Amino acid sequence: MNGSRVLVLNSGSSSVKYQLLDMADGSRPASGIVERIGEGPVTDHAAALKQVADELAAKGLGLDSPELAAVGHRVVHGGTRFTEPTLITDEVVGEIEKLIPLAPLHNPANVTGIKVARSLRPDLPQVAVFDTAFHSTIPEAAARYAIDVATADRWGVRRYGFHGTSHAYVSRATAKLLGKEPAEVNTIVLHLGNGASASAVRGGTCVETSMGLTPLEGLVMGTRSGDIDPAAIFHLSRVGGMSTDEIDTLLNKRSGLAGLCGDNDMREIGRRMGEGDRAAQLAFDIYIHRLRKYVGAYTAVLGRVDAIAFTAGVGENSAAVREAAMRGLTAFGIEVDGVRNALRSAAARLISTEASRVAVAVVPTDEELEIASQTFDLVSA
Numbered sequence: 001m002n003g004s005r006v007l008v009l010n011s012g013s014s015s016v017k018y019q020l021l022d023m024a025d026g027s028r029p030a031s032g033i034v035e036r037i038g039e040g041p042v043t044d045h046a047a048a049l050k051q052v053a054d055e056l057a058a059k060g061l062g063l064d065s066p067e068l069a070a071v072g073h074r075v076v077h078g079g080t081r082f083t084e085p086t087l088i089t090d091e092v093v094g095e096i097e098k099l100i101p102l103a104p105l106h107n108p109a110n111v112t113g114i115k116v117a118r119s120l121r122p123d124l125p126q127v128a129v130f131d132t133a134f135h136s137t138i139p140e141a142a143a144r145y146a147i148d149v150a151t152a153d154r155w156g157v158r159r160y161g162f163h164g165t166s167h168a169y170v171s172r173a174t175a176k177l178l179g180k181e182p183a184e185v186n187t188i189v190l191h192l193g194n195g196a197s198a199s200a201v202r203g204g205t206c207v208e209t210s211m212g213l214t215p216l217e218g219l220v221m222g223t224r225s226g227d228i229d230p231a232a233i234f235h236l237s238r239v240g241g242m243s244t245d246e247i248d249t250l251l252n253k254r255s256g257l258a259g260l261c262g263d264n265d266m267r268e269i270g271r272r273m274g275e276g277d278r279a280a281q282l283a284f285d286i287y288i289h290r291l292r293k294y295v296g297a298y299t300a301v302l303g304r305v306d307a308i309a310f311t312a313g314v315g316e317n318s319a320a321v322r323e324a325a326m327r328g329l330t331a332f333g334i335e336v337d338g339v340r341n342a343l344r345s346a347a348a349r350l351i352s353t354e355a356s357r358v359a360v361a362v363v364p365t366d367e368e369l370e371i372a373s374q375t376f377d378l379v380s381a
């Protein structure tokens, strides 16, 4: 292998995000997004990938450039089969396709991205990095739902967890911020973006996370409900006459902050709260209540918490969410410093007081860097 660059591809249902990272000097020579796949001139994922290739070529950074060492693909669901970054072969593509029933909204686009990228550069090593992988260490007691074991196993119903690339990166970066090795630190990571998830990481190993079989479980999100009594689904079906697909859409697209107040953007919710908007305030309160429940639960799971890390769009930017989530937790050894919390910065930073036993931190996530590093490590091994 000669090159030092990795192209990271994140093929979503309606967009393809890409970033070219140079692992030798840490630079990022190119990045971009192709959106609205299927709506306009970009008719499908093949056309989107072609556009990515063209945009790179226009900058003299085409897929054929000798500096390119590998392509790293984000893949949402690795099931129990994939717990590590994996060099892509025909067999691996087939295995990822077999996981489509577990992630019907995500894996098909990931697979298409892989196939098209491989067809464009068949000789180039390509690596799949799975969103579920970091959570594969969660013990059985936390990963299993309390349902009939044979049925659960037959259909693969268990907690897989998602955003693993982010939880892995942020938990390590938090240890670094504290000047410690990951093995020395117990951390609660709060990934609060449009999707949101919490994880409990003991000494660098994930032991619990809030997303489950799918990314629907857990925290209140931009448009997803998070935790809900599963019997609500039977009720909506039997009494409300809703179809499975309608309920799926309700819980994934018309719930969370958007379902509660009509907005899924925390900035807009903050603005509305400032005007005394009751629905926005209630949506915020429900969001915070759920978050605090998880912080309490994961404190009990870990026994000793050294750090709580806020990351992703909301976690990195909303001082109001961080303040409300951490308020009144001095009995837990958690104390946020108002001035530190209000400071805006792109760097990882502490926001807790000197007296706080638990370090509270804002740690910007970098999933592209994590995917590129895992990819590069694998192909240069």
Ligand code: AMP
Residues within 6 Å of the ligand: 192, 193, 194, 195, 222, 264, 265, 266, 267, 312, 313, 314, 317, 318
């Ligand atoms: P992500 O999925 O990580 O890109 O996060 C996207 C979400 O972050 C948006 O939907 C907003 O709710 C939130 N967000 C982004 N910037 C800010 C900000 N300055 N203040 C509050 N929330 C923000």
